[in-house]
Amino acid sequence: MKASLRLLAFALLLSSSQAADPARQWTSSDGKSKFMGNLIEFSDKEVKIRRTTDFNQFRLPLDKLSKEDQDYIQGLLREKRRDGGLKEGAHAAKITGQFVKGVSKQGLNYQLWGNPKLDGTKRYPLVIWLHGSGQSGSDNESQLGGAPKIWTTEDNQAKDPCFLLAPQCPSADIGWKNEVAANLLALIADLSEHLPIDETRLYLTGSSMGGFGTFSIAAKYPGVFAACVPLCGGGDVKNAEILKATPFWVFHGDKDDMVPVDRSRAIVAAVKQAGGELMKYTELEGAGHGITGLVYPRADLHEWLFQQKKPAKSAN
Template sequence: MNSFLRLLALGLLFSSAQAANPPREWTSSDGKSKFLGDLIEFSDKEVKIRRRSDFNQYRLPLDRLSKEDRDYIRGLLREKRRDTGLKEGVYAEKVTGQFVKGVSKQGLNYQLWGNPKLDGTKRYPIVIWLHGSGQSGTDNESQIGGAPKVWTSEDNQAERPCFLLAPQCPSADIGWKNQVADNLLAHIADLTEHLPIDESRLYLTGSSMGGFGTFSIAAKYPQVFAACVPLCGGGDVKSAEILKQTPFWVFHGDKDDMVPVERSRAIVAAVKQAGGELMKYTELEGAGHGITGLVYPRTDLHEWLFQQKKPNPAAK
């Protein structure tokens, strides 16, 4: 399991643990001592626990506890960090209600949109927008355009609050694959570590080169995204068996003179032939290549997308 998926599984597990925070059987690092107790205080160095048998309170260094207990505490610390991420986290200054530029730890340019007035103790989806080839480069500006902004409109945010991430691919010759894809996933993982993002509701969408990227990234990281919406793109039919696991809504104009509509038809047919029942397809009659303005404002798309949710791996 790669590092992103480990963070995803642990994040969902510990989010549930923090919400309940029940009495717990604590185990010493050597496994010889166990007792039932309530967690009173915790930090990255030590814990304070009240033992149920006599109500005595003990301060214990983390390294005196079992690995399972240490992981539990680290998970609580992670959720505490995410609870306060809008106000004092490493991304707090980028959550302003406007698109704010940044460069990821891996060197990927991006713009992030988030509402600072959200309740940080709740968890919200994030929409990741992949632009087309013409917006590639290093200006960290071209990728915005008009397409991503529909997700941040006042009406949409009131109905379906979310974060919006708009990364910029450094070169159309590279596209949304290989190291660029890996860098993007690493950045998404870092965002979920420090902001109140619902890791079971990561949504990937893109147009043209971004449509191709949506298919390829979903195939490379099949357990990450709750739903994908590729526009006027296409995917490798050999990945049909993998892609059938993820809900898709594919859009393409039947008069597209840049990316033939057959590219979407082929991957949709391949997924369905592989037994996939989660792939929707809408072909826009008379539409050409520029369909973002037709697709993204659709209320039915927003309703469908925000209903999609990954199952909690902690429940398995």
């Protein structure tokens, strides 16, 4: 009787463990051996697996497994690294609840804001702010200019917690294109590797030169951003077909004396002509060029933006 109870307890324990970590098929690097097993432990060098047929546990060097199995483990390691990214890792020191300066591996100046009290096992959006031409340079301070801070207020963070990235374009003559755009994408990728950032909720926004940059970067790197919010900018109408797949909310003042409102009207019309149904447009009556203070505090913008999410990738 006691033996039966012990066997039942073992079976319940085993089934509970398997439910938490379902068995999967593992394949050797040469493809000759395949077996079903539960992953018990893993590192960047080896795995510990319990075989389902006889419950034997054994360790295997990672390089003895198939490329698919190695990729699976690397994915688990990546998520484990991101889980702990608020407290340790490449960017943990920048997550303080204040804007902290940094320089990317490619030499792009930026400031990053993140809340150290977030739950690292969850994933949060990243809002990327592109400043206008007057904030270009190398001081790594001018790009803040007040506009990005709206996303980090206590009330907004309580409702829509997120990270905020404010890069600085080195020169207005270059703008948010070419190597500057490439360096920005590399920085976003690096932050996403080490912090609990939801890569299905990357949001790009900017004003003036940053508005133009929002359009051009979204066209150059389609499928990266879940939504874009360009202010008093404009885009190349030849990119309408590319841009129509991304949700946009475009803003422009009808009295803008620096960037004609027709620049926004033209790209919005072109995208809609191409069949785009995700392009929203708000023209601010009587407003000039400086509209960040009118646009970014809007509750309806925040509600719309944080609802945007890229569709999940197909398993196939």
